[in-house]
Structure formats: structure tokens, C-alpha cells
Amino acid sequence: MRLTLMTGVMAAWGVAVAAQQAADAVDPEAATAGAFEAISPAVAEALAAKASGVPVVASDWMVAAANPHAVQAGADVLARGGTAADALVAVQVMLGLVEPQSSGLGGGAFLVWYDAASGEVTTLDGRETAPLAATPQLFQDDAGAPLKFFDAVVGGLSVGTPGTPALLAEVHARWGTQDWASLLAPARDLALEGFSVSSRLAGLVAGDAERLASSDVTAAYFLPGGTPVAAGDLLKNEAYAATLDAFAAQGADAFYGGQIGRDVVATVQGAAKPGVLSEVDMAIYRIKERPAVCAPYRAHQVCGMGPPSSGAVAVGQILGALEGFDLSAGPQDVDVRRLMGDAARLAFADRGRYLADSDYVPVPVAGLLDPAYMAERAQVLNTDAALPEVAPGNPAFDHALNWADDVSIELPSTSHISIVDAAGNVASMTTTIENGFGSRLMVGGFLLNNELTDFSFRSHREGVPIANRVEPGKRPRSSMSPTIVLKDGAPVLVVGSPGGSRIIGYTAQAIIGVIDWGMDVQQAASIPHAVNRFGTYDLEEGTAAVGLADGLTALGFEVNTRALTSGLHLIAIGDGVQGGADPRREGIALGQ
Ligand code: GLY
Numbered sequence: 168m169r170l171t172l173m174t175g176v177m178a179a180w181g182v183a184v185a186a187q188q189a190a191d192a193v194d195p196e197a198a199t200a201g202a203f204e205a206i207s208p209a210v211a212e213a214l215a216a217k218a219s220g221v222p223v224v225a226s227d228w229m230v231a232a233a234n235p236h237a238v239q240a241g242a243d244v245l246a247r248g249g250t251a252a253d254a255l256v257a258v259q260v261m262l263g264l265v266e267p268q269s270s271g272l273g274g275g276a277f278l279v280w281y282d283a284a285s286g287e288v289t290t291l292d293g294r295e296t297a298p299l300a301a302t303p304q305l306f307q308d309d310a311g312a313p314l315k316f317f318d319a320v321v322g323g324l325s326v327g328t329p330g331t332p333a334l335l336a337e338v339h340a341r342w343g344t345q346d347w348a349s350l351l352a353p354a355r356d357l358a359l360e361g362f363s364v365s366s367r368l369a370g371l372v373a374g375d376a377e378r379l380a381s382s383d384v385t386a387a388y389f390l391p392g393g394t395p396v397a398a399g400d401l402l403k404n405e406a407y408a409a410t411l412d413a414f415a416a417q418g419a420d421a422f423y424g425g426q427i428g429r430d431v432v433a434t435v436q437g438a439a440k441p442g443v444l445s446e447v448d449m450a451i452y453r454i455k456e457r458p459a460v461c462a463p464y465r466a467h468q469v470c471g472m473g474p475p476s477s478g479a480v481a482v483g484q485i486l487g488a489l490e491g492f493d494l495s496a497g498p499q500d501v502d503v504r505r506l507m508g509d510a511a512r513l514a515f516a517d518r519g520r521y522l523a524d525s526d527y528v529p530v531p532v533a534g535l536l537d538p539a540y541m542a543e544r545a546q547v548l549n550t551d552a553a554l555p556e557v558a559p560g561n562p563a564f565d566h567a568l569n570w571a572d573d574v575s576i577e578l579p580s581t582s583h584i585s586i587v588d589a590a591g592n593v594a595s596m597t598t599t600i601e602n603g604f605g606s607r608l609m610v611g612g613f614l615l616n617n618e619l620t621d622f623s624f625r626s627h628r629e630g631v632p633i634a635n636r637v638e639p640g641k642r643p644r645s646s647m648s649p650t651i652v653l654k655d656g657a658p659v660l661v662v663g664s665p666g667g668s669r670i671i672g673y674t675a676q677a678i679i680g681v682i683d684w685g686m687d688v689q690q691a692a693s694i695p696h697a698v699n700r701f702g703t704y705d706l707e708e709g710t711a712a713v714g715l716a717d718g719l720t721a722l723g724f725e726v727n728t729r730a731l732t733s734g735l736h737l738i739a740i741g742d743g744v745q746g747g748a749d750p751r752r753e754g755i756a757l758g759q
Pocket of ligand 1: 581599600601602618621644645646647667668
């Protein structure tokens with residue numbers, strides 16, 4: 168026993184050293200320079216546009232996502248007449264290969280869809296789900312104390328039933344026109360040929376080597392021979408190709424009742440820290456169509472995903488609170504930032520108390536977005552200093568509710584895909600395995616999520632239940648904010664981002680950038696971030712946002728400077744389409 172423990176510790180230490188040596192030895196940008204440009208001339212042009220800070224302009228269709236291979240796969244589908252739904256499938260399965268740390272078949276996603284023929288907005292919930300054997304004590308020790316975050320994340324305990332395979336199949340069945348297998352083929356082929364490891368992926372592997380080493384299968388893929396894959400390495404994923412073959416032949420049944428699902432369950436139950444996911448959980452998983460949540464903002468309708476996401480409610484509340492204020496002085500104006508920051512704090516206070524899976528707790532969505540309620544909440548913003556304290560409000564609701572405030576942790580991860588097809592259909596999907604590399608468990612060539620850690624680890628506070636506590640079959644609260652903005656009933660903007668609970672601030676700011684500050688979508692993706700959620704104002708290091716520090720401090724805010732790696736992907740729709748991709752990540756927009 169002692170020998171095994173020592174060996175494990177030394178192996179982890181060795182991997183950490185190897186990771187550091189690899190990180191020191193390689194200049195990742197140099198190692199991958201030109202790898203994306205080589206995909207196609209269109210990709211090279213799109214990268215050049217992004218580097219110059221200008222949007223990609225097209226007449227018919229546009230796709231924007233986090234990796235050029237994935238965007239190219241989606242563009243190929245749109246160029247041959249596929250719908251946004253077809254392209255979405257191709258983009259997601261490619262992201263699962265080349266950006267495996269952020270999203271994939273082991274995770275979940277929310278889709279907001281605008282149907283050009285009917286003019287309707289539909290939202291589909293493909294969120295991971297707590298196993299039937301999960302209890303509110305899932306992330307507590309024997310004394311009832313919450314586990315440390317990464318003790319909960321790494322291993323089987325955090326894995327919820329994946330929803331992404333079912334969501335892709337549902338999207339294709341509803342709105343796809345192309346042959347299903349043809350949409351999976353490019354990712355399958357690249358998995359067999361191998362892809363060049365990007366500098367971003369290499370850096371993240373090196374930084375997470377110790378946790379990736381906790382599972383043999385995961386280590387064999389990301390740390391072959393104990394050394395982290397490096398930027399520019401050719402990485403093949405035969406297991407993922409086989410998974411896509413099965414997905415092509417059997418559809419979602421390959422996962423929900425099929426062999427891949429059994430392998431997922433065996434991996435979770437057989438992990439060093441086993442989880443409680445079962446084959447029954449896989450078999451009963453369903454995509455849920457939910458009512459779109461739309462909030463008014465300056466003659467627009469901002470539509471997104473309702474519970475179990477807190478995204479659309481919080482973005483809508485931030486915008487609603489700001490509706491009565493003039494923000495035209497722009498992002499570098501301290502008073503504009505005071506208003507945006509404290510509007511966000513008000514929204515996050517309500518989010519912490521009321522937002523959870525509405526199939527388990529009555530969430531007062533209409534009350535929270537009632538213009539009268541938001542205007543009343545916004546009264547406190549008529550001041551000239553930071554709010555000293557922010558508390559949840561009392562929205563109108565039809566049940567007596569008494570919830571305690573939630574403190575669940577969400578770290579940046581995730582990916583966002585925006586697509587407009589030639590017929591005018593729009594897809595806005597945010598997709599995740601939660602933490603970077605999820606639970607660090609890998610099966611079938613893809614990583615399994617740790618989405619259950621989006622639940623509150625505590626179930627009660629001083630005897631009062633927390634709305635977002637773990638319950639069997641429940642979906643954890645999310646911040647993902649896939650959004651479609653409409654004007655006069657027609658879509659004008661598609662937007663969303665990764666970033667944990669900062670997703671809400673990133674998305675709200677981009678919408679303000681376009682509507683209030685008259686920015687194009689590339690400018691809106693590039694605005695230096697200043698994000699507030701719970702009081703501390705986070706300013707993006709190395710950007711003009713740092714210049715806000717003295718002014719915000721003088722107003723009474725606590726200020727913190729840090730990296731804020733959003734991954735915004737936007738499309739503006741008007742006379743043609745314009746796409747923008749976040750300069751902080753590897754994504755691009757491609758159109759025609
Ligand atoms: N796990 C990220 C989110 O759902 O917000």
C-alpha cells in the first residue's frame with residue numbers, strides 16, 4: 168500500500184516536472200505558426216481579419232467557433248447547402264477532437280435556435296443530469312462539510328449523464344437536411360490522420376498534467392510516455408474515430424443504451440474515485456425543449472436559455488437594470504462601469520438565491536424579468552459610488568419560496584458556437600464539459616464532464632435549503648448564455664461565450680458593445696473586460712481596462728487585475744452577415 172502511494176506521488180511529481188520542462192522547452196506560438204493557416208486560404212484570410220481587428224463580412228452564411236478546424240468543417244457544410252443545424256453537428260464533433268478540454272460528446276450544451284420559416288425561437292436543454300443515485304450530500308464529507316473543489320471534480324463523482332450526443336441527434340432530426348454520417352466524417356477522418364496540437368491545448372495540458380495523470384487512459388492520450396503533448400505534435404485519436412463510426416451508424420442509441428454508454432458508466436464506476444452514474448441514467452436521458460427566455464433592451468428582444476441556465480435571466484436582468492441609464496460614454500468611462508458592475512451584482516444576488524433547475528424548484532423567471540421589478544431594483548444605481556451591499560430582491564412569484572443563497576464554484580471552460588445559414592436560420596449554442604478537461608476521465612476518445620460540480624456543494628444554510636442543491640435526476644445550474652438578439656421579430660445578433668459564471672458579464676458587455684457603443688462584432692469581441700459578479704471588480708490584465716482601476720477604487724470597489732479569457736463568437740445579421748471571434752482564443756469566423 169505504502170509503495171503504491173509513493174509510486175503514485177512520484178509519478179505525479181515526475182509528470183509535473185516533465186510538464187514544466189515541456190512548457191519551458193517549446194515556444195508554442197512558434198511551434199504551431201502556420202498550422203491553422205494551412206487548413207485553407209479562407210481560414211488564413213479569417214485569421215488575418217481577426218489579427219487586424221476587422222469582422223469577416225459575407226452575404227449568405229457565417230459560422231464562428233473556437234477552432235479553425237471546427238469552423239472549416241461547419242463552413243464546408245454550409246457551402247454545400249446544409250442548414251445551421253447540420254453545420255452545428257459538424258462543428259461540435261470537430262471541437263470534441265481539436266478542443267477536447269472544453270466540450271464534446273461527454274458533456275452537455277444549450278441551444279437557442281431561430282427558425283427562419285416560422286420566425287420562432289426554440290431553446291433545447293441538453294444539460295448533463297444528476298444520476299438517480301445522487302443525493303444532496305454528493306459533494307460533502309462524512310461530517311457534512313463541502314469537499315475541496317478539485318477533490319470533487321477529478322474522478323467519477325462529478326460526472327453527470329452526458330447530453331451532447333442526444334442534443335446533436337435531436338437538432339439534426341428537427342432541422343438537418345444533410346446525411347448524418349457525412350457530418351461526422353471530417354472529424355472522424357482528422358482523428359485518424361492526426362491534427363497538429365495547438366499552442367492553447369498544449370499549454371493547458373502542460374498546466375494540468377498532474378490531474379490528467381490521475382487516469383491511465385487520459386494520461387496515455389495527453390501525456391504519452393509521461394510527457395505532455397507539445398504544440399505542433401501530430402495527435403491521433405483512433406478511439407474517437409471509432410466512437411464517431413458508432414455514432415454515425417447507430418445515432419444517439421450508441422450512447423443511450425448502447426456500448427459507448429456502457430463504457431461511460433464502467434469508466435465512471437471504475438474510477439479511483441468512483442461515481443454513481445448508471446446504465447439506467449443513460450437510458451432515461453432526454454433532451455428538454457424549454458420556453459425561450461426573452462428580455463427587452465432598447466427596442467430589442469434578447470433571447471436565451473432559461474433554467475437550468477441562469478444565463479438568459481441574469482443577462483436580461485443586467486440589461487434591464489441598465490435600460491434607464493445612458494451608457495454612451497463607453498467602456499472606459501468609470502461611471503458606465505459603475506453602473507454595469509453594480510447591475511451585475513444585483514443580478515448575481517438574485518441568481519444565487521433563485522436560479523436552479525425549474526423542474527425541481529419553482530423559479531420566478533417572469534418575476535425576475537418583470538420590467539417593474541427590474542426598474543425598482545435599478546433605483547439603487549442612482550448614486551455616485553459603489554453599492555456597499557447587494558442583496559437578493561423579492562420578485563413576484565406564485566409560490567412561497569424560502570431559499571438560502573448558493574455559493575457554487577464555476578471555473579472558466581466551455582465553448583460557444585454561432586451559426587447563420589443561407590436560409591436565415593440561426594444557431595447559438597454554448598457547449599461544455601465544465602472544468603478544463605472535465606472530470607479528467609476519458610472513454611471512447613472523449614473526456615467526461617464534471618458538470619455536477621455546478622451544483623451547490625452545500626445543501627442547506629442554517630437549515631434553509633439551497634435551490635441549486637444536488638437532487639437525483641436534476642440538472643445543475645449553469646451560466647451558459649447562448650443568445651439571439653431580435654429586432655422587430657428578426658434576428659440581428661448571435662452571441663455567447665465560455666468563461667464560467669463570467670460568461671454572463673462577457674455576453675452582456677458584447678450586447679452593450681453592439682447596441683449602445685455602435686461597435687461591429689469584432690470590436691465587441693475585443694472590448695477589454697471589466698467584470699463584476701459578487702463585489703470584486705475583475706479587470707483584464709494587459710488591457711486598457713486596467714486604467715479603470717483608480718477610478719473604480721475611488722468609487723469604493725475592490726479591484727483585481729487578472730486574465731479574463733472569454734471566447735466570444737458573434738454574428739451580426741443585417742445587410743449580409745458579419746462574424747467576429749474573440750482575440751483571446753484560437754477561434755475564427757468564416758462566411759460566404
Ligand atoms: N459549466 C459551465 C456552465 O454551465 O456555466
